[in-house]
Amino acid sequence: MIEIRTYGKYKIRYSSGSQAFYAIDGEGQQVVEAKTENEVVEKLRDMEKRAFKRIPIFRVDQDGETGEGDLTSVDLKGSEAWVSMVKSSRTYGSGRSKIYLSDGRDRYYEQTPANIEKVEQIKQKREQIQAILTEITEMRATLEKPINREYFGI
Numbered sequence: 001m002i003e004i005r006t007y008g009k010y011k012i013r014y015s016s017g018s019q020a021f022y023a024i025d026g027e028g029q030q031v032v033e034a035k036t037e038n039e040v041v042e043k044l045r046d047m048e049k050r051a052f053k054r055i056p057i058f059r060v061d062q063d064g065e066t067g068e069g070d071l072t073s074v075d076l077k078g079s080e081a082w083v084s085m086v087k088s089s090r091t092y093g094s095g096r097s098k099i100y101l102s103d104g105r106d107r108y109y110e111q112t113p114a115n116i117e118k119v120e121q122i123k124q125k126r127e128q129i130q131a132i133l134t135e136i137t138e139m140r141a142t143l144e145k146p147i148n149r150e151y152f153g154i
Helices: 036-049 114-142
Strands: 002-007 011-016 019-022 030-033 055-060 065-077 080-085 095-100 109-112
Touching: 002 036, 002 095, 019 065, 030 036, 030 065, 036 065, 036 109, 055 080, 055 114, 109 114
Parallel strands: none
Antiparallel strands: 002 011, 011 019, 019 030, 055 065, 055 109, 065 080, 080 095
């Protein structure tokens, strides 16, 4: 990435690979992405006006995998937000990522007392599923006469 300029406490950079401009905060985290430099500056101004406070969140996938993190910024014009997850996951990795607020796939939820309780229940159910899958694997290992090349002597 090529550093274009500084805007307040952010460095504005350009990536020729993605052909996009990015704003990088003092911690080296990408907080804004846009097609033009002016759009990046406009989004930064909007962020500063809101003085956004981090929101503790959960990510709950359809298969019950869960993760914890924070909603770190939001772009209401672009219907995008940035989240920072605490632990890595097989699907989403770790660190910061952009989410789309209008994609119809709700995965992120505020950490309210009710949601904390429900997420714990989801984790328990997922553990039960894993235990059942382990049992199935062990039972499959005891099956006799698999139909394979050896069965036919080839």
